[in-house]
Every structure is written in C-alpha cells, then in structure tokens.
Amino acid sequence: MFLSTTTNNLDAKGRISVPSDFRAVVGDGGFDGIVVWPSFDGDYLEGGGIALLENYMRSLETMDHYDEGRMALQRAIFAESRKLAFDGGGRVTLPRELADYAGLNGTATFVGLGPRFEIWNSKKYESHIGDVRRLARENRNRLVSLKRAGGQA
Amino acid sequence: MFLSTTTNNLDAKGRISVPSDFRAVVGDGGFDGIVVWPSFDGDYLEGGGIALLENYMRSLETMDHYDEGRMALQRAIFAESRKLAFDGGGRVTLPRELADYAGLNGTATFVGLGPRFEIWNSKKYESHIGDVRRLARENRNRLVSLKRAGGQA
DNA sequence: TTGTATCCCATAAATTCCCATGTTATCCCA
DNA sequence: TGGGATAACATGGGAATTTATGGGATACAA
Structure with missing residues (x-):
C-alpha cells in the first residue's frame, strides 16, 4: 500500500529518487521498477x-x-504507460514527455493513495491539497460509516 | 482494541515509545508498526x-x-499517513512535520479510543479532557439506552 | 557529433540498528 | 504473604546502514 507524501529532486538528467517506502511496495511482479502514465483527470502522473x-x-x-x-x-492507461526501472540508487529516469505533461521541474511530489500513487508538480500539489482537505472534512461522515462497517483496528 | 491513556517521552531524535498495550494490538497486517496521520478535527494525530x-x-x-x-x-487519508516501524525497543520515530502539526515536544500522550488512538500534546490533552468529561456526563443517558439495547457490559 | 540512456562511484544527511541502564511490573517460593 | 529474583518496559547514546543526490564515464542511436 502506497502511503504518505514525499517531495524529491528531479535532476538535469530527468532522474528522480522513488521514495524508499514506495520501492518496498513494488517488489512483486518480477520487475524492479514502477509503471507511470499521464492522468486523464489532470496534469499530473499516475503510477504503481x-x-x-x-x-x-x-x-x-x-x-x-x-x-x-x-x-x-x-488506450489511456496501457498505451500511455511507461515502465521505469530503478537504477542502483533507487531512482528512475522520467521520460521528457511525462515530465512535460505534469509540468515537472526541479522537484516533484510523490503522493501515496493506497493501491496507486500520483506524481505532481510540487507547487501545484500544495495549492491543490487545501481543497482536498476541505472536501475530505465535508465527506467525513461517510468515512465514519465505513469505520462501523469495517472490522477491527 | 486500544485502551487507556499513556504519556511517554519524545526524545531529541523524535523517538517515542509506543505503549506496550498498543504494540500488542497491531501485530496483524504483516507490518510491525503503526500508521499515523494528522487529524481532520484538530491539532493532534490519529493512528492505528x-x-x-x-x-x-x-x-x-x-x-x-x-x-x-x-x-x-x-487523498486526505492515504497521502497524509505515515507508516512508522517499531525499533528494537518498541519505539517509533515521529516525522518532524507530524510532531509539529500536533505541537509535540518533550512528551506526548497516547489516548486509546477502541479501534484507533490519538496522540496529543500532553498539556493540551489535560485541558481537553475536562471538556470531554463534561460532555460525557451530559450524554450519560444515551449510553444507558445503548446498554439496554445492546448485549453485555 | 550530439543528444540520450546506462552504469558506476562518491558523499552528506537522515534513518535505523544495537547496546546499555534505570525503573517498574511480574513471578516464584519459602 | 513477604520479600527477592526475573522479566518487561521506557529511555539514552553511539555506530552502522540506508537514502537521496550529484557527477562522471561509457555505450548507443539519431
């Protein structure tokens, strides 16, 4: 499960460290890396x-x-996806078209969402997260009922 | 089930002992640790x-x-959560941004709430608990009716 | 050649691991 | 039912490892 939010540097070669927590999650499937595609919901990337x-x-x-x-x-997911292998330091090289799509430069923010994650322009994510918190608060009652449905701790 | 209230030290490295009762509860899920996130409701942390x-x-x-x-x-739950693994002594290292969010320094108070728990600034919790007791007194009659409707205890 | 993709090495900082110690709780046995 | 032995817990400090990151050097292809 992908959890937490991490901002890492995107260097001049297009390399970026994948958070070590995330690397530990994708150890299955016989491929040592991640899969990333442009979101069809906005100008950020999705991956897993x-x-x-x-x-x-x-x-x-x-x-x-x-x-x-x-x-x-x-077409949106499979055709647009790229397999990105980890280098010796746990980084991937983000193809330019993906970095451009998400407007990434200098840094990028990995956002864990459970079964998958997103990669955002750090500034954009910061301005986006405020709205998310507000919406989450407004919908909290729905989560409470989930808690009741959902078993133990 | 998380029960009771315990105050432990938060050391200079950000480490804090998780109460041993709590550690016994989270032995499932193949991860030896806890998950903690900032509460929607106030300046304290929630966990489980x-x-x-x-x-x-x-x-x-x-x-x-x-x-x-x-x-x-x-987005609000998974992205804000952090997986915190126990060290050999049953402690976790609280990331600085979480400690800052809850205003933790020196000590912190673990509050067991059944399926989940909260982590509070100890001083704040002491002043908060007074209000909680008053509210509980005011709602006592509702608990009684639950007892009649429900099973044991 | 020129840009791109791999691979390897170096390093500073952060994190984790390990060991030591005082204190508290629990167990055991006369 | 007293202790005294034993184990568990909370906590501190330092060592060892892992991360994140930058910079070549090399190979490949347009």
Missing part, C-alpha cells in the same frame, strides 16, 4: 507497481469488448 | 494498525470511482 496494471488488465477483461469505456481505458 | 488503513481502502473501493468525496477522502 506492475501488479497494479495486471489488476487493471483483469478488470478490463470482465468488461464488454466493444464497451467505449473499456477501449478508452485501454 | 495497518489493518485499519486496509479497511479504509477496501471500503473506498466500493464507492464510485469518480465521486469527488471519495477521491478527497482517499
């Missing part, structure tokens, strides 16, 4: 381990072959 | 075992993927 993409593939298989949504998801 | 976050994750997955509130909750 290879296992996440395999899950997506399995759920797509349950959808109708000519379902518009299915095809859109396939 | 990794299993609590996994429940949140499962429950959020049952909600509509494009629900604004769902996404806000996901």
